[in-house]
Amino acid sequence: MTPLKQAIRKLHLWLGLASGLVVFIVSITGAIFTFQEEIREATEPWLKVPVAATPALPPSRLQAAMLRNHPGLTSPWVMYMAPDRSALVYGTDKAGGSYAAFVDPYTGQELHYKDLKRDFFTIVQEIHMYLLLPVAVGExxxxxxxxxxxxxLITGMVLWWPKRKKDRHRSFTIKWNGRWRRVNYDLHNVLGFYTASIALIIALTGLVMSFEWVNNSVYLTANMGSSFPEEKMPPKVTAQPVSTPSLPLIDQFYAQIRRGSPTAQMLYVAAPVAPDQPAYSIAYRTSLLYSHRDEYYFHPTTGEVLKAIPDAGKSRGQKLIDANYDIHTGQILGLGGKIIAFLVSLISASLPVTGTLVWWGKRNKPKKEKPRRPQPVQAV
Structure with missing residues (x-):
C-alpha cells in the first residue's frame, strides 16, 4: 500500500470513529422520518376532510376556531393543504410550547389538537436535526x-477501488459463506460502494440546510457563478399606514396569494411578526412538495404586496435550493424516491457499525500459534 493510501486509511478510520455515533443517529432517524406522511395518513383520520363546493374559510376564521378552544395561545401562521385535507393552525404559548390544531377549512371545526413536543415524528425530526440539543449547538x-x-464517503471510495482487475468481482459481491469478519468487511465495503453516490446527495442536501456557506455554494454553482440578490433579499418596510385595514391582515395576505397563485395546492400564510419587518408567505404548486413555490412579502401594517417572487422567474440556483428538502427526502421522485432514500439511510446507519467492527476485528485478531521446532533426538 502506498504512503498516500495509508494516510487516507488512517484518516478514514479516525474520522469514522469520531463521527460514527452522530452519523448512526442522523441516518436511522432519517430513515424513520422518510415515510412519516404515509404513516400519518394511515393512522391520523383527522388529516382528511370532505371537499366542499364552497371556498375555504380565511385564515383568521381558522385561527379563531383554534384560539376559542385553547385560550392563552397565539397563532403565527396557518397552512392550507390539498382540497381534501384539513388545514394546520400553528399555535404557541408564553413558555415556548408548540401546538397544532387540525381544522376543517370549509367549516372551521377543530378535528384534532396536538402538543408537538409529544408528537413522535416531531421528536424524530428534532433528533435528526439537533440531537435534542439546543438548536445552536445541535445544528x-x-x-x-x-x-x-x-x-x-470519498475516502471510502478511494480505499475500495480495486487495484487489480481480478479483484473487481470480489469488490462488488458479498461472500455470505465466509467467516463473520469477512461478511462484515464485505457489508461495509460493498454496500458502502453501491450507496455512496445517493448517500452523498442526501448528505450534501442536509449540509445545505445546516450551513449557509454550503447553501450559497450550491446556489452559485447552479447559476454558473452569477448571483441574483433580488430573489434572495426581503424588501424594506418604509411606508406607514394612514388608516386601519378593513380586514384582518392575514386574510388580506391570503386573498392576494389566492389571486396571485390560483392553482397552488398548499399555502403557508403567516401573520406579521413586527411593524418593521415584512410578513412572508409561500404558495406551493403541489401539496406536500416544497419545490415550485411562489413567495410573497407583505407590508406588516397595510397588507399591500411589497414583493412577489414567482417560481417561473427564479434562477436555476434558487429553484435548486427550493427543491433541496424534496431531494433530501427522496420525495421529489415520488414513492420510488422515498424507498431509495429509506434504504440508503438504513445502509448509511450500518456503515459506522460495520466499520467499527472491522477496526475491532483487526485489533483483536486471534494470533496464530507458531509451529514448534522438532527437538533434536539425543543419543543414549
Missing part, C-alpha cells in the same frame, strides 16, 4: 458530523 454537531460523513 453544529450534526452539521460537522455530516460533513465528516461526506469525507468518509
Amino acid at each position: 453544529w454537531v450534526v452539521g460537522i458530523g455530516v460533513l465528516i460523513f461526506v469525507v468518509m
Whole structure:
C-alpha cells in the first residue's frame, strides 16, 4: 500500500470513529422520518376532510376556531393543504410550547389538537436535526458530523477501488459463506460502494440546510457563478399606514396569494411578526412538495404586496435550493424516491457499525500459534 493510501486509511478510520455515533443517529432517524406522511395518513383520520363546493374559510376564521378552544395561545401562521385535507393552525404559548390544531377549512371545526413536543415524528425530526440539543449547538454537531460523513464517503471510495482487475468481482459481491469478519468487511465495503453516490446527495442536501456557506455554494454553482440578490433579499418596510385595514391582515395576505397563485395546492400564510419587518408567505404548486413555490412579502401594517417572487422567474440556483428538502427526502421522485432514500439511510446507519467492527476485528485478531521446532533426538 502506498504512503498516500495509508494516510487516507488512517484518516478514514479516525474520522469514522469520531463521527460514527452522530452519523448512526442522523441516518436511522432519517430513515424513520422518510415515510412519516404515509404513516400519518394511515393512522391520523383527522388529516382528511370532505371537499366542499364552497371556498375555504380565511385564515383568521381558522385561527379563531383554534384560539376559542385553547385560550392563552397565539397563532403565527396557518397552512392550507390539498382540497381534501384539513388545514394546520400553528399555535404557541408564553413558555415556548408548540401546538397544532387540525381544522376543517370549509367549516372551521377543530378535528384534532396536538402538543408537538409529544408528537413522535416531531421528536424524530428534532433528533435528526439537533440531537435534542439546543438548536445552536445541535445544528453544529450534526452539521460537522455530516460533513465528516461526506469525507468518509470519498475516502471510502478511494480505499475500495480495486487495484487489480481480478479483484473487481470480489469488490462488488458479498461472500455470505465466509467467516463473520469477512461478511462484515464485505457489508461495509460493498454496500458502502453501491450507496455512496445517493448517500452523498442526501448528505450534501442536509449540509445545505445546516450551513449557509454550503447553501450559497450550491446556489452559485447552479447559476454558473452569477448571483441574483433580488430573489434572495426581503424588501424594506418604509411606508406607514394612514388608516386601519378593513380586514384582518392575514386574510388580506391570503386573498392576494389566492389571486396571485390560483392553482397552488398548499399555502403557508403567516401573520406579521413586527411593524418593521415584512410578513412572508409561500404558495406551493403541489401539496406536500416544497419545490415550485411562489413567495410573497407583505407590508406588516397595510397588507399591500411589497414583493412577489414567482417560481417561473427564479434562477436555476434558487429553484435548486427550493427543491433541496424534496431531494433530501427522496420525495421529489415520488414513492420510488422515498424507498431509495429509506434504504440508503438504513445502509448509511450500518456503515459506522460495520466499520467499527472491522477496526475491532483487526485489533483483536486471534494470533496464530507458531509451529514448534522438532527437538533434536539425543543419543543414549
